[in-house]
Amino acid sequence: MGQPMVVADGVYWLRMPLPFSLNHINLWLLEDNDGWTIVDTGINTLATKELWQQVFDHHLKNKPVNQLIVTHLHPDHVGLAGWLCEVWQLELQMSRTDYMACRVLMSDTGKPAPKAAIDFYQRAGVSDEQLAVYKNKFGGYGKSIYPMPDSFIRLQDNDTVAMAGQQWHIIVGRGHAPEHLCFMCPALNVLIAGDQLLPSISSNVSVWPTEPHANPLKDWLDSCAMLQQRIPADVLVLPSHGQVFFGAHQRLQRLIDGHEKSLLKIIAACSKPQRNVDLFSQLFRRPITDDVLTLAVGETQAHLNYLVTHNKLQTSTDDMGANWYQTL
Numbered sequence: 579m580g581q582p583m584v585v586a587d588g589v590y591w592l593r594m595p596l597p598f599s600l601n602h603i604n605l606w607l608l609e610d611n612d613g614w615t616i617v618d619t620g621i622n623t624l625a626t627k628e629l630w631q632q633v634f635d636h637h638l639k640n641k642p643v644n645q646l647i648v649t650h651l652h653p654d655h656v657g658l659a660g661w662l663c664e665v666w667q668l669e670l671q672m673s674r675t676d677y678m679a680c681r682v683l684m685s686d687t688g689k690p691a692p693k694a695a696i697d698f699y700q701r702a703g704v705s706d707e708q709l710a711v712y713k714n715k716f717g718g719y720g721k722s723i724y725p726m727p728d729s730f731i732r733l734q735d736n737d738t739v740a741m742a743g744q745q746w747h748i749i750v751g752r753g754h755a756p757e758h759l760c761f762m763c764p765a766l767n768v769l770i771a772g773d774q775l776l777p778s779i780s781s782n783v784s785v786w787p788t789e790p791h792a793n794p795l796k797d798w799l800d801s802c803a804m805l806q807q808r809i810p811a812d813v814l815v816l817p818s819h820g821q822v823f824f825g826a827h828q829r830l831q832r833l834i835d836g837h838e839k840s841l842l843k844i845i846a847a848c849s850k851p852q853r854n855v856d857l858f859s860q861l862f863r864r865p866i867t868d869d870v871l872t873l874a875v876g877e878t879q880a881h882l883n884y885l886v887t888h889n890k891l892q893t894s895t896d897d898m899g900a901n902w903y904q905t906l
């Protein structure tokens with residue numbers, strides 16, 4: 579952890595720890611003649627800050643950091659953006675949607691869980707005990723993020739940014755985050771993929787209580803198909819978790835196929851009425867513990883909303899406020 583390793587001309591891979599079962603994140607350092615670009619920041623912990631300090635002290639060849647880019651709004655990616663901006667006097671570069679959503683979510687920290695969120699998890703069928711844990715943990719997102727900069731520079735699809743002496747084209751993916759930035763460098767044939775394309779785990783695609791009828795799985799599947807069109811088959815992929823890898827097109831196809839299979843399993847299971855929580859065993863191999871409950875409900879709801887939108891499922895609500903889904 580914390581030791582930059584070269585993966586392409588001027589591009590360094592830096593791994594930082596995460597205090598979760600997913601125990602690391604990959605960040606990227608790109609070297610120019612006059613300074614460095616950092617892509618993604620790590621989560622807001624003392625351990626990550628100390629490792630950054632070691633990188634600053636030993637690996638920057640006496641050049642400053644002059645650009646900070648964040649792929650998307652999740653705390654392991656954006657957690658230390660505010661801190662890095664303070665340390666290096668930088669303006670954060672990020673997508674507008676993710677910057678704004680991050681600020682909104684952070685403003686929930688310190689507040690009690692709203693009725694809309696409690697209703698959402700009751701509709702999913704979570705137990706009173708699980709709901710109590712959720713209420714207790716509410717606002718955790720903001721605690722993992724250093725106070726955000728009050729302004730930013732917007733990056734969007736088809737923009738180019740200069741890093742490591744090359745031009746990188748921005749490709750926006752959706753479904754895992756609202757407006758996730760990927761960076762494609764044709765000269766190096768390298769893609770900084772963030773969480774939009776991971777080698778071994780499939781990125782979480784979730785419905786959240788703020789937008790209970792959202793259809794992020796459609797966004798995600800569309801983005802996978804779009805990436806197959808816009809990146810070369812032989813591109814070197816730099817993902818945020820796991821190892822750098824080749825085989826982007828096949829991996830995208832496996833992700834698409836995996837979700838299609840899950841959709842078919844849900845359709846089959848819903849020949850009898852099912853609640854969201856009854857379907858975990860169709861989608862997840864491991865038991866769903868409290869620490870991953872909201873991710874599991876969110877991902878299951880993403881599949882349910884997709885099928886409801888495509889008129890494959892109908893819904894009814896019981897006396898407890900839970901939604902039951904049945905195949906049409």
Ligand SMILES: [Zn+2]
Pocket residue numbers: 650652754755773
């Ligand atoms: Zn993410």
